[in-house]
Amino acid sequence: MISTDHQLDPPERECIEPSPARSDISPPNDDTLAALAKALAHPARIKILRILSAQQTCITGDVVIELGLAQSTVSEHLRVLRQAGLVQGEIERPRTHYCISSNGLAALKAGVASL
Numbered sequence: 001m002i003s004t005d006h007q008l009d010p011p012e013r014e015c016i017e018p019s020p021a022r023s024d025i026s027p028p029n030d031d032t033l034a035a036l037a038k039a040l041a042h043p044a045r046i047k048i049l050r051i052l053s054a055q056q057t058c059i060t061g062d063v064v065i066e067l068g069l070a071q072s073t074v075s076e077h078l079r080v081l082r083q084a085g086l087v088q089g090e091i092e093r094p095r096t097h098y099c100i101s102s103n104g105l106a107a108l109k110a111g112v113a114s115l
Helices: 030-039 043-053 060-067 071-084 102-113
Strands: 087-092 095-100
Touching: 030 071, 030 102, 043 060, 043 071, 043 087, 043 095, 060 071, 060 095, 071 087, 095 102
Parallel strands: none
Antiparallel strands: 087 095
16 A cells, blocks of 8 residues: 655554553563564564654555565565564554554563563
8 A cells, every 4th residue: 555645744643552651561471572573683674663763653655665665565564563562553544554562662672671
């Protein structure tokens, strides 16, 4: 779903996470930490997280433009990050708005800090 609007203006709707990350998040178990780390094991996924952290929310088409990768490739990277709990998306046909999951990122930070 490539956006026909090639501007990176913030969309009208914000992502679905209203509250900041909880500060009391315990480190995840080893399997979960490994899954989080695996989700970060591609440079494009790191770049996606950087793009999303710079904006409140971003549609898939904007990420495609920023990365210069095929839409299907970006969608797969977003799927991996979403499955790991690092990003979340809100479907608003025909677009999906993505943002970083602050709780997912906090769990990753807690897990790395516990090493």
